[in-house]
Amino acid sequence: MARIVTVTLNPAIDKTIRLPRFTPGRVNRITDVRSDPGGKGINVARALKQWGEKPLALGWVGGHLGKALIEELDHWGIDHRFVAVEGEPRTNLKIMEQETGRVTDVNEPGFQVQDQHMKSLLETYEAALAEAEVVVLAGSLPPGVPSDFYGTLILRAKQRRTHVFLDADGVPLKEGIKRFPHVIKPNLAELEQVLGRRLPEEDDRIKAGVDLCREGIGLVTLSLGEEGAWFFAGERGIRAIPPAISVASPVGAGDTMVAALAMGKVRGWSLEETARFSVAAGSATASKAGTQLGTWEEAQSLSERVQLSSC
């Protein structure tokens, strides 16, 4: 079976705290707290698994928290081949303010990675590519990993004719784009940072997306939070707007969208079908607390009300 392989180099435990309002410099008392396994590629694998795919999750992991994370993957029935490192996965704090709905992410850098861990990861990755139709590279790089590491993984996937997705930010995204992955999914802030300019108007966003496609990226999905997303492929651009939802926590919405893009690729969906489902799936996740991901049924029911238009 052609598979979707996900790579999570910097896994995390997401600790979501809720409080009426966060006041820096003061004692803040929280209403409730929850912990979920996180890290972008792991979230992508979780979404795919609950939608009926058979993803294979790769990455680095270590320590007691890492063992618990792997046990969660086993519990969900997700196949995995993680390379062991020393040190614990990071805990990423998500501060959710009930009065404003604002979420602040405070993400740790992650464990230190050594040369031998990179070598083992590359071996595991090469072996997994042999059975992959799509590979999803997602999330930040932990300390010790060169900023062009995704570039290396992209080149190796392309040599094997595997469709490669990149969802990262900052320098790793900028470096990765130079190797022309087939798909990228920046949000607006991430794309603005990579391009070094603001994209305030729709026309600015259209030009940026179309230019990246002309440079050699197959599908550019520019996600816009509650405003939905743009999907650029070749000379085409589709704007998708989700229906209004009651937001609980948008953490994981972008990862759910990436999972939907990967699923659309392996299932041969049209650009319209992919746009509709991936925006709906992201919104379904945003309607759930902590890093809980939208189910197939929740995404399907929202997808009927996603509005599509073209440029």
Ligand SMILES: Nc1ncnc2c1ncn2[C@@H]1O[C@H](COP(=O)(O)OP(=O)(O)O)[C@@H](O)[C@H]1O
């Ligand atoms: N507050 C929200 N309300 C409705 N849908 C949302 C909300 N936040 C995210 N989404 C959905 O999830 C998708 C990805 O979210 P976004 O926040 O843009 O990505 P990221 O998590 O990568 O920053 C959006 O395109 C949208 O469909």
Ligand SMILES: O=P(O)(O)OC[C@H]1O[C@](O)(COP(=O)(O)O)[C@@H](O)[C@@H]1O
């Ligand atoms: O690797 P990074 O960039 O620090 O991001 C990791 C964080 O992003 C998440 O994967 C959520 O990402 P999205 O909200 O973009 O879907 C969390 O689970 C995790 O804490």
